[in-house]
Amino acid sequence: MSRSQVSGRPRYAVVAQALTEDILSGRYPVGATLPSEHALCAQFDISRHTTREALRRLQALGLVTRRAGVGTQVKSDHIVQRYVQVGDTVSDLYQYAKDMVLNVLEVSDIKADAATAALLGSEKGEAWSQLRGVRAMDGGGVPVALMDAYIIHAYRGVLGDIEGAGLPIWSLIEARYGIVPAEVRQQISATTLGRNEAERLAAREGDPALRITRHYLTQALDVYEVAISLYPAERFTYSNTLRIEQPVSVS
Template identity: 40%
Template sequence: MSDPAARGKALPSLGGSPPRYQQLAQTLLNEIGSGRYPVGSQLPTEFELCEQFGVSRSTAREALKRLVQLGLVVRQARIGTTVKSTASVPGYRQLTADVADLHQYATDTTLVIEPGQTRLINATEAEMLEASAGETWLHLQGLRRATGEARPICHTELWLHPAFRAIQGIEGPLRGSVYGAIEQQFGEVVTSVEQEIRAVAIAPHLAEVLQVPRHSPGLWVCRKYRNHRDELIELAISVHPADRFSHTSILRREWAGDAPRDDKAPPRGRGA
C-alpha cells in the first residue's frame, strides 16, 4: 500500500535539460509519487523499461541507479527493483560500480574550489603522495554541494601532480570532475581509482565550514587517481558529515562459462 501522507509530498526534480536516463528517472519518480508504484511494489525490469520507452539497456540501468541514489528503491539480484519509499532520504547517496560513476557523482554535484597554491611538499606529504620531498604539487580545497541542499556535502582537499599544476578553469564552481579536466587539458587518462573510507570525528576547523558540531561523526574518503603506468596524478581527500552522505558499491562475481543472467536482454549499446 502507498503511504497517503507521503503521496502529497513533492518529489525532487532532476531539473535542467537532462539526458534520456534522467528523463526516464523523472518519469519513474513521478509515477512513484502518484501511487502507480506504491511502497513494496516492483518497478519494471531493465528489459521492460527498454521496451516501454524505446531506450537502451544502459539508459534504463542509469535511470534505476538514480532512484537508488535518492533512496526511493532498492535493487536485489533475482528479486528486482522494489519501491521502499515515496520520499527521498536526506543527504547524497553515491553509487559506485566503476570509474564512470565517480564522474557522474562529480556531474551531479558542484565543487566550489578556492584559489589554490603550489606547495613544496615535505617528507610526510611526499609519503602520502607517493612522491619525493621537494616536488611542487598544486594544492586545492573547496566545498561540494548538491542541488537543493543548503549545507555542503563535504569538504574536499585536492593534490595534483606537478605535471598538471598549471591546470586552468577549475577554480570557483566546478560541475564536473577535476580528473576529467586533467584528461581534457593534458591528454592524460585515468585508468584506475583507489578508494579508502574511514569513520572519523570531524576536526574543529572542518566542523565550522561543514556546519556541524566539533568532533561529530563523519566519513573520511581518500581517492587516488592513477594513469596506465599506475602513477598517482591526483589525490582527493573528502570529509563528509555522517548524515549527508552514504556510499554504495556493487561487487560482481564472474563465473567461468556463465551466460548472462538476463536472457531476454537486448544487445548492449550506447546510452541514450
C-alpha cells in the same frame, strides 16, 4: 569431420577442456611449459589451427601466457574470478548529482616535504598544486563535502576549470589532458569533524564523518592526483556495486 562425432562439441573445445583440467589438477604446474603447438597437433591428431583455437581459450581464461620463441607457459592453476565495477566508467566513484558543484576556497603551489610525499605516495620535493574546496548543491544548500585535492604540477592547468565544476577533478584532467586513471586506490575511514572542518561544513565539532582518500595513478603507476574528501555522516553514503566478470567458457 568439422565436429567431433561423439560429443557434438567443437574439437578445440574438447582439447581446451582437457588442457584446462590438466592445469587445474596440477599435471602442468604453474611455470611449466605446455607441449608445443606441433606436439599438441600430433597428440590430439588435429590441425595447428584447431590447436591454436584451443590455446586461445586457455589464454582468455588467464591460465597461460604465450610468447613467440618461448612457448605456452602456465600462468595460473585456477580460474581467477574478477569483479568489475558496474557502470561504464568510474562514474560510480563520484556519485555527484548533476547540480552539485565545487567551490574553491584556496589554492597554492607546494613542494612535497617528507610527510606530504608519504601521503601522496610520490617523491619528496616534487611540485604539486594543493586545492581546498567545498562541494555543495548549486544555489547554496548545505555543503556535502570538504575536499583537499593535490594535483601534480604537470596538470595544474585544470585548476582554472575547477571553480563551479560539477564533475570530479580526474574527469576534468581527462577532458583537458586526455589522461584516464589506470588505477584508483581508495581508503575509507570514519572520523570526527575538527573545529575548523565543522565550520566549513556548517556542522558541529565532533560530529561523525566519512573520510575518503583516493589516489589516481597513471599507467606507469605514478600518482598524479590525490583527493581527500570529508563527508558529514548523515549527508553521504558511499555505495558501490561489483559484478563478476562473465566467465569465459571453454565450450
